[in-house]
Amino acid sequence: MTTTKTAETHKTDEETFSAAMRRRSWSSHQSAEGEGFLDVLMRGGLTRDGYAAMAAQHYWAYEVLEQASAVMRGNPTAAPFCPPVLDRMPALEADMRFLGGDGWREKFPANAATVRYRERLRETCFDWPGGYVAHHYTRYLGDMSGGQHIAKLMRRHFGLAGHEGVAFYDFAAVGDLDAFKQGYRASLDNAPWDADERERVIAEVLVAYEINGAVLRDLGAEMDRWRTAG
Numbered sequence: 001m002t003t004t005k006t007a008e009t010h011k012t013d014e015e016t017f018s019a020a021m022r023r024r025s026w027s028s029h030q031s032a033e034g035e036g037f038l039d040v041l042m043r044g045g046l047t048r049d050g051y052a053a054m055a056a057q058h059y060w061a062y063e064v065l066e067q068a069s070a071v072m073r074g075n076p077t078a079a080p081f082c083p084p085v086l087d088r089m090p091a092l093e094a095d096m097r098f099l100g101g102d103g104w105r106e107k108f109p110a111n112a113a114t115v116r117y118r119e120r121l122r123e124t125c126f127d128w129p130g131g132y133v134a135h136h137y138t139r140y141l142g143d144m145s146g147g148q149h150i151a152k153l154m155r156r157h158f159g160l161a162g163h164e165g166v167a168f169y170d171f172a173a174v175g176d177l178d179a180f181k182q183g184y185r186a187s188l189d190n191a192p193w194d195a196d197e198r199e200r201v202i203a204e205v206l207v208a209y210e211i212n213g214a215v216l217r218d219l220g221a222e223m224d225r226w227r228t229a230g
Contacts, residue, residue: 050226056108
């Protein structure tokens with residue numbers, strides 16, 4: 001999720017690849033954000049277990065994505081995008097232990113869309129640098145941006161202290177987030193992909209947003225079990 005309200009909508013003569021990716025995926029990005037589950041959660045309409053259910057879907061997806069990161073750090077094209085400082089799994093494990101206790105894996109399994117997401121990550125992220133970057137971009141830059149607002153609201157709604165339950169959204173180790181994101185976009189612009197490969201990467205970004213929206217829709221289908229009283 002992101003709090004930015006405007007984006008490029010028209011292609012310019014000198015449009016960079018990163019700008020084209022953002023422009024062409026913007027409506028998919030907005031659609032994924034607009035799913036009902038996230039809206040209700042952000043307004044404080046769900047219990048802590050509802051938040052934990054979403055955090056668990058992040059865990060199950062990042063588990064595969066960061067397995068791919070370990071592989072792609074050996075690829076010269078993909079390596080600039082995945083410094084170890086970005087890794088989210090230790091934080092997600094801490095969050096889930098705090099939110100769900102020792103039995104959280106059984107209590108909060110991957111939903112059907114997350115299972116499909118994991119399958120897609122396995123298909124595209126271990127031997128195709130462009131596919132890996134497409135999914136990496138879709139997840140990390142969003143969680144690094146709008147995720148800060150989510151963390152703030154979760155602390156408020158559930159009385160969380162410090163990073164308890166929201167460590168996933170803590171990117172302090174990265175340093176200046178704006179500078180990091182600028183460098184990330186520069187890496188996209190400098191990646192050695194021809195026009196056809198760039199089209200493939202953008203197409204995979206759109207797939208990633210569609211699946212992320214499906215994950216939220218699956219959570220939304222169970223939302224009544226997590227609604228707060230009143």
